[in-house]
Amino acid sequence: MEYGIGMLSVVPMRAETSDKAEIVTQLLFGxxxxxxxxEGNWLCLQLTTDGYRGWIDYKQHTPVSETYYQEWLQAKHPRVLDILGFVQQQEVQIPVGIGSYLPFFDGQNxxxxxxxxxxxxxxxxxxDAVTTAHLTALATCFLKFPYLWGGKSVFGIDCSGFTQQVFGICGYQLPRDAYQQVLHGEEVHFVTQAQPGDxxxxxxxxxxxxxxxxxxxEQKIIHAHGEVRIDKLDHNGIxxxxxxxxxxxxxxxxxxxF
Known part of the structure; x- marks a missing residue:
């Protein structure tokens, strides 16, 4: 088995072995x-975080050892909170967006x-301490991010990528797609009983x-629809x-x- 890690700000993972193929999700730094x-010059990846699969160009693959991979699995990794920051590799700056992983971060490296x-x-x-105020404040950091099918980064994000990133930064790993995410949590029976963070x-x-x-x-919702935006929510919908x-x-x- 081969293992790897994202070493670019974002790498598209595609449904098929072609640059023209649909983006199904993205690989983030770390x-x-x-x-x-x-298959040829393409590698099919399975993300460790959510088990999602997709194809990337082999040139965007950075291998890691099995030992490192197993260590990564066992550790909790901080996430980038700046909308856009940089990781310094000698003289090269790698742009990293909010939600990117910081493996084994010690406060400096x-x-x-x-x-x-x-x-x-x-x-x-x-x-382990996450408040709804923290979660919803974090969600507003994503406002105006452009919509992108399969995206989960500052450069483009879809609806379930947005919710996955917000909850992931707060320490809860949601699956990738909305139809999978709906299987998590407890049902709230009336929209008037909904609370921020639901x-x-x-x-x-x-x-x-x-x-x-x-x-x-105030019965509003933040979601990715054309862009990450806030709209009204009632019993009918958005x-x-x-x-x-x-x-x-x-x-x-x-x-x-949580």
Whole structure:
């Protein structure tokens, strides 16, 4: 088995072995993975964080030893809190966005295999104490991030990538897709009982979960729809004031316990 780690700010993971193929998710800096298949100049990765699979160009693969990989699995790693920061590798600066991983960060350096790279920006604390105020304040840091199918970074993010990153920074690992995330947490039966930090899920005409966002104060929701934005939420769904219409039909609200 081969293992690797993200050493670029973001790497697209695709559905097929082509640069034209759909982006299914992204590999962030500091995120470990297994190489599960090879085809020509393409590698199929399985992310350690959420088990998601996709293909990357072999040139964007950075191998790590099995020992390092196993150490990475056992440790809790702080995440980047700055919208955009830099990790210093000798004379080269690697841009890292909010949510990127800082493996084995000691307050000054991250460790990749046997190499140490400097980081001087803000990072999340490894703590079990998470408040809804902290979670919703963190969510607003993502405002105006552009929507990108399969994205989970400052350079483009989708609805479930957004919720996964916010909860992940707070220490709770959600699955990648909305239809998987809805299986987590306890149901909140009425929208009037929803609390900030709850996850609201929305379905299409066939009843399939296709969208997710985070409940805010005053019956509002923050979600990725064109961009990360805040809209009104009621028992019908999301009402977009710019468009003056409902854009998503509410299906269920879930509450995650940390």
């Amino acid at each position: 995120e470990c993975y297994e190489v599960v298949a090879k 991250v460790r990749i295999n046997d190499s140490f790279l400097a980081y001087s920006g803000r990072s999340s604390a490894i703590s 996850l609201a899920f929305f379905s299409n005409a066939e009843g399939r979960i296709v969208h997710v966002g985070i409940v805010m104060e 009402f977009n004031n710019d468009l003056m219409r409902y854009t998503h039909n509410l299906r269920i609200i879930k509450r995650i316990s």
